[in-house]
Amino acid sequence: MVAVIKTGHSIRRIFHYNENKVLENVAVLIGAENYPLDAEKLSQKTKLSILERQLALNANVSRNSVHVSLNFDPSENNLDQEKLVAIANRYMQGIGFANQPYLIYQHHDAGHPHIHIVSIKVKADGKRIDMNNIGRNQSEASRKAIEKEFNLVRAEDQKKQLYIVKPVSPEVVYYGKVQSKRAIQNVLDFVIGNYRYASLPELNAILRQFNVQAERGAEDSRTFQRNGLYYRIIDSHQNPIGIPIKASSFYSKPTLQYLSNRYAENDQKRQSFKQRVKNAIDLLLKERRISIQELSTALQKQGITLCQRLSNKNELYGITYVDHTTKCVFNGSVLGKAYSAKGMQERCFVQKISEQDLLTIPSHPAQKETGLPLLQTAEAAIAEVTIATAKPEGANMLESFGKDILESLLQPANATDYVPGQFKKNKKKRKKRNKPNSNQ
Template sequence: MVAKISIGSSLYGALAYNGEKINKEEGRLLATNKIFDNCTGKLDIARAMEDFSRYLSPHIRTEKPVIHISLNPHPDDRLTDTELEGIAREYMEKMGYGSQPYIVFKHEDIDRHHLHIVSIRVDENGRCLNNAYNFHRSKTITREMEEKYGLHKAERKRNRQDNPLRKVDISAGDVGKQVANTVKGVLATYRFQSMGEYRALLSLYNVAVEEPRGIVNGREYHGLVYSATDDAGNKVGNPFKSSRIGKGTGYEAVEARCAKSKEYIKEKKLAEMTKRTVLAALQKTFHKEEFVRLLHDKGIDTVFRFTDTGRIYGATFIDHRTGCVLNGSRMGKELSANALQEHFTLPFAGEMPIPLTLPSDNTSAMAVGDSVGEEWEYTSGLGLLSGDSSGTDAQEEAFARNLRRKKKKKNQRKI
């Protein structure tokens, strides 16, 4: 079980984030402590704010009095709501927050169900609770609870190659929820720098996204619409406006994600790792299918875009190891669509082999003229055999020297 602890200053922001999910039936309200619960399964955010305020002294000196904890059991742990509530309460007790007001939420908007706990880290006098070594203590507590309840051990740094996201399967039903979960999971997991990269990423999970534009009441409208697709990329079923999925999946949110991702990828130099892996695979093969397979084995998926004639006009690489989506041309000209198309088009593919006839010692071709014979000897020594003089092997060079000596002796005889 992995615990992630965040501290902040906005109590309303933390309550609204979790409350909206609960009220949209994307999660459940599991438990409260010293906070009123009307037992409707919904959260009255304004009422919760009032209840928390009773425990917030006007003399608070702590800049960030709010604590927001995410408890993430291993995906293979199948726990009931009662068990999850017990784990949350025990965790808060051991962390020293058992007497604090708090609310426990269960998030169900992605396949990996997890808990969020909102509380405050100051006492009724406004003094900050002891938070020394909070993160170290939290890790010790989660390890103890894994042993106590027989839970799977989950590390914070999981291998992204073991991707929990799954393709949308229209035969499984509830397509709307599948699309919503996929879009939210993708936005929470991956970094991309353009709408094209975002579109390529979603296509990997059988989701398409379009950008409708228009004018409504004199104002320009720009939104996003999501659709499920089959494995061939054909849209199936009804489309879903981003507003039905959540504010964080709309055009402005995606654009903001692109901007932040660009800075992060540049700062961490994540594109360099992907580029090295892609170039290494490219050097091993001239076949697209094998190239895609080699990268897949390394944790990178490849999305090609083809013209009607089958020519590559776009290539995007999804690196599950770093969570980055990168257009080929963004990493360099050698990985652009044109460069890849040229690489995968084998030299002389589909052409008949050119016959090569070596002249005999008594051939009459040599008698046509010295210039013809001299040209043939020169190109044989440095052109046909070598292709590139820097790569000529020892035997080829010896053969070339032998031809030059023969040519020199012939010229001496003529003189």
């Protein structure tokens, strides 16, 4: 048996994580210890309120929630609910939580049998339970005793295969295909607690990969002025879809204040992982100069996503790196000037259209998609050539070439002085007027 203990700031988050599993039919509540009623007679509101009322006795305990998972060998899939509850009770007694209210859930969402136990660190008299070194001391002793008592496969005999239950990566959210609030909540549960970010733009760099975005609203809006926050679904082009949902309406309360409280801790934890991202970029740019798009593709193979922030004019003004291996997020400027948007544009080159593309401007995609006149399409094509933050040698020559192309496009085709006879107007002959003879 392998035991994993985690503590957290929100009992609601842990509670609803397990309750949602029940709603999805991949878990079942099998025990409610130190509750006034049996598990099957408790409403969801009652189960949570008892935990929250006891937590209110000591508001000074910040990490007040406890989430335990007991994981068994795959061969032990014949453990019935009665035996699982007995194992859970024996374990909670061994770590000093026998008198605490706790809920026991049996999960069926993994390849091995396991149970989850939800409890709190505040006692009925308001005192805090000390959990320092509890995993190394009380938990280990309790685990070994349970393995003997219930004849379970020993953790040491499982060939070091740890059955640690990790949050399941949520699917990308598509508006209209799923219930919006539930889908956003799944993404928030996965991202907020697992990734290390130190600002709202850094958090959004991750959320947008799941088609979710956090917004504060316009600066003159009530939401912004009151430090509010809401979440909404976006499409593949990052355009908002549907109705925004207030952060306070989610059970985990991922408000702006809650996120801000995590920034300093996250920033400290991610410091040692900066060099990995910097090294990956430096190695790719060491031997040759590549485009930002090529760099992004190469980094993706190493588990690093390069997120570009573009203006309305499609100009790059920001870069954020999401390292999915270390679960760390870095704005480019955090890594250093050389890794910021400006620095990367100086180190990379921007891909432009070729001279051959300019010669075929009438079939330019922009004209097909927008139906713009040829003049506007040609101007757009030349803009693609001339707009570059780091111009290579000969850029001015190419710009001049583009202008010449535009002038030639605006000239009338097959110009000639020939005019058909039927369109010629007959000139009237002017009559000569006799001038008076001055000699007369």
